[in-house]
Amino acid sequence: MSSKDEIVRQWKYFGWSEKLDTVLGSESHLLEGEIECLKNSREKTSIWKLMITDGKETIPIVLKIYKPPLKENHKVEMNMYQKATRFLQEFMPKVYYMQQDVNDGEIWLFIEYVRPLRGQITLTPKHYTNIIPTVAKFHASTFENHILQHGRVSDTWLPRYDSKKLALDRSKHIEKTKHYLDLAMVEDSLREVIKPYYTNLHKMLDKGPLFFPELLENGQSLIHGDLHIHNISCHNVHESEPWRIQLVDWESAKYAPGWFDLVVLVEILIDFRKDWKKDAETIRTQCMQLYSEEMNKHGIVFQTEPLELLKMAYLQRTLEKRLLNHLRRVVRGEESKLLEKYLEKTKSWGKEFGLYE
Structure with a gap:
C-alpha cells in the first residue's frame, strides 16, 4: 500500500492543500511528520490519519485509499460517502474531498476524523x-x-x-x-x-x-x-x-x-x-x-x-x-x-x- 513518502508526494502533486482550503475555511498545510497508518487491509484499502494546520490550530483528517479493482463492498462505501450523505449526514463523518485516478486508478478519499469510541471508554x-x-x-x-x-x-x-x-x-x-x-x-x-x-x-x-x-x-x-x-x-x-x-x-x-x-x-x-x-x-x-x-x-x-x-x-x-x-x-x-x-x-x-x- 501507499507509504508516508507517497502520501506527501501525491499531496503536493495534486495540490490538496489548496483544495481543502475551501472545505476547511482556512489556508491549510499538511504536517508531513505526523502521518499515521490506522489500518492496512491486505492490499485492498489503507486508512491514514493526517494532521492539517492553518498555523494556529491543528485538525486531524482521515485519508482512505482504495486500490483497484474496486470490490463490490468498496463501491457500496464509495456510494455511501458520495450519495447517502445527502440524507444521512447526521450519522456519517463529513466528506472533504475525493480524488480519482491516483497511482493508476486508486481513489483517495479525505473525510472528517471523529475519535473512535474504543479508546475513549471501556464499554459497559x-x-x-x-x-x-x-x-x-x-x-x-x-x-x-x-x-x-x-x-x-x-x-x-x-x-x-x-x-x-x-x-x-x-x-x-x-x-x-x-x-x-x-x-x-x-x-x-x-x-x-x-x-x-x-x-x-x-x-x-x-x-x-x-x-x-x-x-x-x-x-x-x-x-x-x-x-x-x-x-x-x-x-x-x-x-x-x-x-x-x-x-x-x-x-x-x-x-x-x-x-x-x-x-x-x-x-x-x-x-x-x-x-x-x-x-x-x-x-x-x-x-x-x-x-x-x-x-x-x-x-x-x-x-x-x-x-x-x-x-x-x-x-x-x-x-x-x-x-x-x-x-x-x-x-x-x-x-x-x-x-x-x-x-x-x-x-x-x-x-x-x-x-x-
Whole structure:
C-alpha cells in the first residue's frame, strides 16, 4: 500500500492543500511528520490519519485509499460517502474531498476524523443507553417507505437483503456450511467439538435460506452491517449531553432488517465479553426494550417481540454465513473465538424456535 513518502508526494502533486482550503475555511498545510497508518487491509484499502494546520490550530483528517479493482463492498462505501450523505449526514463523518485516478486508478478519499469510541471508554452495558438511540434514529430514517424518498439515490447500488441475488448467495453459503461440517467431522481434532451439534445443524440448515420470514415482515431499513465498537465514533463522549455519534466503515451497508445491526452491536459483544456472561439475558433484554422504545418514538411498532427478533437475527446471520466462516477457519487450523458460542446458541435458540426437534 501507499507509504508516508507517497502520501506527501501525491499531496503536493495534486495540490490538496489548496483544495481543502475551501472545505476547511482556512489556508491549510499538511504536517508531513505526523502521518499515521490506522489500518492496512491486505492490499485492498489503507486508512491514514493526517494532521492539517492553518498555523494556529491543528485538525486531524482521515485519508482512505482504495486500490483497484474496486470490490463490490468498496463501491457500496464509495456510494455511501458520495450519495447517502445527502440524507444521512447526521450519522456519517463529513466528506472533504475525493480524488480519482491516483497511482493508476486508486481513489483517495479525505473525510472528517471523529475519535473512535474504543479508546475513549471501556464499554459497559450502561453505555448502550448512549448508543442505541442513535442507531434507532438511523434505522428509522430509512425504514420501509421512508427509503422511497431516497430511491433514486440508493436503488441502483444499495444491496437488498430481500433480493434474489442475496438469497442465492445465502443458499450457496449454506451448502458450503454443510460441506465444512462434514470436513470437520473427519478431523480428529474437531470431531468431538462438532459431533454434539452435527445432526441438528444439518436439520436447521435444510430449512434455509430464509429461516425466519418474521425478520422481513417486521420491516427493513438501511443498516450499517458491521456495527461493532470499532466502527462507532463520538464527538463528545465525556460530556453530559447526548452523545453525537457517527458511524464509519460503510462497506457492509445494505437494505435489510435492522436487527442484524443489533446482533453485532449487542449479542456478538456478549459472546466476546466473559465478564458479561452472568448478566447476558438482562443486557440483551434491556437493550432490545430500549431499541423498541426508541423506534416507537419514530412511529415504528414491531409485531413480533423485539427479544425474539434479536434471537432470530442471530440465528439467521449465523446459519447463513457466519458459521461457515468460522468452520472454515478451524478446518484450516486457525483459531476461532466465536465458533463455540455459535454452536451453543444455535443449538439452544434453534430448539426454542422449532428449527429442529
